[in-house]
Amino acid sequence: MSTVYYISSRVKNGVGLLNKLVRLMKEIEIDWIKKNSLICVKVHFGEDGNTAFVSPLYVRKVVDRIKQEGGIPYIGDTNTLYSGRRKMGVTHLELALEHGFSYPVVNAPLVILDGIKSNSRVTVPVNLKHFQDVSIAGEVKNSDGMIVVSHFKGHLGVGMGGAIKNLSMGLGTRKQKQLMHSDVKPEINHQKCIKCRKCVNICPVECISLDEGVLEIDLSTCIGCAECIVTCPTGALKILWNETPENMAEKLSETAYGAVKLLDGRYFYINFLINITPNCDCLGASDNSIVEDIGVLASFDPVAIDAASLDMVNQAKRTQNSVLSPEGKDVFKDIHSHTNPARQITYGEEIGLGSKNYKLVEMGY
Ligand code: SF4
Numbered sequence: 620m621s622t623v624y625y626i627s628s629r630v631k632n633g634v635g636l637l638n639k640l641v642r643l644m645k646e647i648e649i650d651w652i653k654k655n656s657l658i659c660v661k662v663h664f665g666e667d668g669n670t671a672f673v674s675p676l677y678v679r680k681v682v683d684r685i686k687q688e689g690g691i692p693y694i695g696d697t698n699t700l701y702s703g704r705r706k707m708g709v710t711h712l713e714l715a716l717e718h719g720f721s722y723p724v725v726n727a728p729l730v731i732l733d734g735i736k737s738n739s740r741v742t743v744p745v746n747l748k749h750f751q752d753v754s755i756a757g758e759v760k761n762s763d764g765m766i767v768v769s770h771f772k773g774h775l776g777v778g779m780g781g782a783i784k785n786l787s788m789g790l791g792t793r794k795q796k797q798l799m800h801s802d803v804k805p806e807i808n809h810q811k812c813i814k815c816r817k818c819v820n821i822c823p824v825e826c827i828s829l830d831e832g833v834l835e836i837d838l839s840t841c842i843g844c845a846e847c848i849v850t851c852p853t854g855a856l857k858i859l860w861n862e863t864p865e866n867m868a869e870k871l872s873e874t875a876y877g878a879v880k881l882l883d884g885r886y887f888y889i890n891f892l893i894n895i896t897p898n899c900d901c902l903g904a905s906d907n908s909i910v911e912d913i914g915v916l917a918s919f920d921p922v923a924i925d926a927a928s929l930d931m932v933n934q935a936k937r938t939q940n941s942v943l944s945p946e947g948k949d950v951f952k953d954i955h956s957h958t959n960p961a962r963q964i965t966y967g968e969e970i971g972l973g974s975k976n977y978k979l980v981e982m983g984y
């Protein structure tokens with residue numbers, strides 16, 4: 620059984636969530652934060668147009684705690700699989716600054732963990748059902764430990780996203796993201812193709828050809844790295860999102876397992892259960908919250924913290940004026956009926972990522 624700490628978002632004796640977080644971080648001893656240790660604070664900078672990502676004001680408090688212990692913090696995220704400003708390091712950083720993650724606010728530098736062009740990677744053997752090994756952003760291995768700050772909310776593909784999703788989609792390379800999303804390779808829309816050859820030139824295994832004016836992909840040798848998809852200027856190459864949601868959830872847990880293994884488990888997790896939106900912060904719009912704000916959870920176990928988060932969301936009072944219907948008990952299943960939101964948690968326990976049994980400790984402030 621793992622311990623999950625809880626602070627309420629309600630103001631008590633004049634103390635709000637920001638200062639409660641400071642107290643919580645002070646009370647919990649994280650023994651791998653030492654003098655001169657490099658500590659990554661993993662966040663999600665938020666897609667362009669999204670407003671639900673965890674505020675840099677909270678991230679600052681985590682950074683300050685690391686500095687108090689003599690550690691050297693930096694704030695990290697990885698590039699996306701899909702097109703947009705977060706698909707490459709430079710524009711990703713510009714967007715992060717636009718979203719308030721500037722040095723004066725967060726008190727630490729920003730690092731794109733898989734590099735400017737997403738080619739910094741490290742392979743971690745896991746020997747599990749879906750993956751023999753997983754591909755993790757290269758700069759993760761240079762951390763002495765990581766604090767994973769996650770916004771807990773719904774997700775189109777797997778029902779919900781929290782610590783496990785931040786460890787997996789959030790730390791996986793573009794190739795790993797593609798493998799988690801789909802076993803099937805890119806699909807060509809020939810009508811949109813302007814025959815610019817950009818995909819032909821970037822494919823690392825040379826499986827795209829443009830002979831006699833016809834673009835073809837040899838799917839038997841495609842490794843699903845998605846380089847061609849993000850390079851195509853016209854959107855002629857698309858991902859086929861036809862992996863089953865159950866398999867996708869299991870792949871998330873396996874990738875998270877590899878990320879944790881890479882740092883020998885030196886991770887701490889903070890889930891924000893506020894502004895709980897129906898979809899993830901990768902979307903360019905944030906819909907109304909589906910349940911009332913709850914607070915912040917913290918734990919050394921990614922499975923336990925997500926299990927506790929899911930239980931608390933299901934028990935929370937539903938808001939008015941959201942996509943969620945007032946009936947039913949499984950909040951994320953109600954919204955994303957094709958998914959099994961708890962599968963990341965149950966499978967995570969099966970493979971040894973953590974324990975779904977938790978003891979909730981409510982902090983008295
Ligand atoms: S996904 Fe990667 S390997 Fe497959 S065709 Fe595109 S660039 Fe080539």
Ligand code: SF4
Nearest residue numbers: 812813815816818851
């Ligand atoms: S990058 Fe896109 S537009 Fe250019 S050749 Fe490839 S599919 Fe066609």
